[in-house]
Amino acid sequence: MEKILLSLLSLGGMGFLFGAVLAFASKRFAVEKDPRAEAIREVLPGANCGACGYPGCDGFAEAVASGRAPVDGCTVGGSPVAVRVGSIMGVEVKQKERVIAHVLCQGDCHNAVNKYQYKGIQDCVAASMLAGGPKGCSYGCLGLGTCVKVCPFDAIHISDGSIAVVDRDKCTGCGKCVEACPKNLIELIPESNLVQVLCISKDPGKQVRENCKVGCIGCRLCLKACQFEAIDFVDNLARIRYDKCVNCMVCAEKCPTGAIYAHFAKRKVAFIHENKCIGCTACKKVCKFEAIEGEPEQKHRVLPDRCTGCGQCVERCPVNAISLNVREH
Ligand code: SF4
Numbered sequence: 001m002e003k004i005l006l007s008l009l010s011l012g013g014m015g016f017l018f019g020a021v022l023a024f025a026s027k028r029f030a031v032e033k034d035p036r037a038e039a040i041r042e043v044l045p046g047a048n049c050g051a052c053g054y055p056g057c058d059g060f061a062e063a064v065a066s067g068r069a070p071v072d073g074c075t076v077g078g079s080p081v082a083v084r085v086g087s088i089m090g091v092e093v094k095q096k097e098r099v100i101a102h103v104l105c106q107g108d109c110h111n112a113v114n115k116y117q118y119k120g121i122q123d124c125v126a127a128s129m130l131a132g133g134p135k136g137c138s139y140g141c142l143g144l145g146t147c148v149k150v151c152p153f154d155a156i157h158i159s160d161g162s163i164a165v166v167d168r169d170k171c172t173g174c175g176k177c178v179e180a181c182p183k184n185l186i187e188l189i190p191e192s193n194l195v196q197v198l199c200i201s202k203d204p205g206k207q208v209r210e211n212c213k214v215g216c217i218g219c220r221l222c223l224k225a226c227q228f229e230a231i232d233f234v235d236n237l238a239r240i241r242y243d244k245c246v247n248c249m250v251c252a253e254k255c256p257t258g259a260i261y262a263h264f265a266k267r268k269v270a271f272i273h274e275n276k277c278i279g280c281t282a283c284k285k286v287c288k289f290e291a292i293e294g295e296p297e298q299k300h301r302v303l304p305d306r307c308t309g310c311g312q313c314v315e316r317c318p319v320n321a322i323s324l325n326v327r328e329h
């Protein structure tokens with residue numbers, strides 16, 4: 001009996017001692033929580049996608065508060081969240097334009113040929129290890145959806161024609177698909193840029209034609225048509241210079257294969273407000289498409305069929321008499 005009592009007392013004593021040590025340690029070595037981390041966590045979208053490079057939103061918030069991560073590191077939240085995080089951290093954040101992923105290939109099963117039938121693992125990385133994959137064009141989308149699997153926002157899918165397609169509304173521009181694609185086919189492009197070359201083939205034109213109906217064949221018609229020096233050619237492939245492109249979409253109209261894609265549904269048209277026009281002719285002089293008519297000191301007007309919506313006249317008009325409206329289709 002005595003032994004049992006002694007054991008109980010010594011166990012209780014040890015428990016009390018360990019408890020006291022732990023209580024002391026938790027006070028003595030407690031890590032102070034930065035209140036800014038909690039405030040930042042509150043304004044994050046909570047997607048926990050890891051696109052910022054940290055383990056979820058909690059990890060990112062702590063990294064920002066401790067100065068290890070930039071205030072604009074949350075791609076899902078974009079500029080609005082970056083501004084709020086910046087104000088918590090006392091940093092001014094400039095608004096950045098939203099970017100959207102684009103798959104730079106239109107070589108689906110209707111447009112492109114295969115060089116063999118692939119029956120291996122349904123994964124683009126695995127398929128690309130077998131002689132670059134089954135596509136005749138060694139640059140083309142393999143359509144096995146490696147990008148789809150990594151997208152945390154269900155913003156990319158494989159179409160009926162077996163090619164990756166991005167849902168513009170759902171894409172947050174996190175860039176996970178860009179990293180995952182073994183063909184380096186996906187690019188993040190500013191939302192306001194409405195024209196893209198959807199091909200990355202550097203093959204000679206003849207070879208492109210043999211493999212795909214919608215590839216860039218290097219004919220340079222787009223280069224000649226562009227009035228704004230917004231296209232250049234690298235390795236036989238057209239490239240849009242987003243800093244110069246004004247979305248006139250003329251290159252896409254000229255491209256004989258359709259390799260240049262334009263969001264024609266968003267094409268604009270200029271409109272001159274008669275009550276403001278002073279007939280100075282500034283707009284007429286700057287228009288590269290002869291889409292404005294009118295005599296000096298008379299009201300000018302736009303010829304909608306010629307206007308490409310490039311917006312140069314809007315910038316030049318000294319009395320703000322011109323606006324760009326979305327074209328009625
Ligand atoms: S499509 Fe790509 S960039 Fe867009 S949300 Fe998905 S993974 Fe991110």
Ligand code: SF4
Nearest residue numbers: 124141142145147181
């Ligand atoms: S875009 Fe790249 S990862 Fe996505 S299906 Fe095509 S080849 Fe595969």
